[in-house]
Amino acid sequence: NAGVMQNPRHLVRRRGQEARLRCSPMKGHSHVYWYRQLPEEGLKFMVYLQKENIIDESGMPKERFSAEFPKEGPSILRIQQVVRGDSAAYFCASSTSARNEQYFGPGTRLTVT
Amino acid sequence: QKEVEQNSGPLSVPEGAIASLNCTYSDRGSQSFFWYRQYSGKSPELIMSIYSNGDKEDGRFTAQLNKASQYVSLLIRDSQPSDSATYLCAVNSRFSSNTGKLIFGQGTTLQVKP
Numbered sequence: 001n002a003g004v005m006q007n008p009r010h011l012v013r014r015r016g017q018e019a020r021l022r023c024s025p026m027k028g029h030s031h032v033y034w035y036r037q038l039p040e041e042g043l044k045f046m047v048y049l050q051k052e053n054i055i056d057e058s059g060m061p062k063e064r065f066s067a068e069f070p071k072e073g074p075s076i077l078r079i080q081q082v083v084r085g086d087s088a089a090y091f092c093a094s095s096t097s098a099r100n101e102q103y104f105g106p107g108t109r110l111t112v113t
Numbered sequence: 114q115k116e117v118e119q120n121s122g123p124l125s126v127p128e129g130a131i132a133s134l135n136c137t138y139s140d141r142g143s144q145s146f147f148w149y150r151q152y153s154g155k156s157p158e159l160i161m162s163i164y165s166n167g168d169k170e171d172g173r174f175t176a177q178l179n180k181a182s183q184y185v186s187l188l189i190r191d192s193q194p195s196d197s198a199t200y201l202c203a204v205n206s207r208f209s210s211n212t213g214k215l216i217f218g219q220g221t222t223l224q225v226k227p
Contacts, residue, residue, distance in 0.1 A: 031213055043157065043201065043217040056212035091156055098213035099145050099205065104156045 004105035019079040025094030037089045119218035132189040136202030145205035
């Protein structure tokens, strides 16, 4: 049973470019979460999605960040016009329900130059 | 006051000893509690979940929950050098129980010395 998959594992973008991070949940999981871990900081919740719906985006920055989980295909976290402060590890997690255990993918390390 | 607090450590224990990791949380209505292990440069790996007061054992790991004291702990018996990592406490609070939002502590760094 494949775990949570994320790609790319490493992404380098210049300031002002767009970053697209992809996440495929574990088989049988319909709940997807994105977290961000800044250098030397803790994991911070960004957004929670189910298929075609954003349930909670209380942790998303108001501008430049968006997320989707279409009916077909992976969940996408999109960062427009990246800045150096966006450099971080972005983790996706999935679960079978909102209260159950969340399993994390390997993460995408974003570096903005 | 932070929502989830952990001592950052490092906590250093000799090989074979019991490591005790502690976590307190501020929302008395919190319902779900998790311990994750994170090796440097890697993603968090779920170790234990606990939902009700008392102890829950899984192999060398025991999670303890005391909702009255708003306290959750993780005991690692027979600690091994491979247990050296950062341990993250995560809480699903009453206000986010319908959304699955986990609030993480800063993590405790554990060092197990051979």
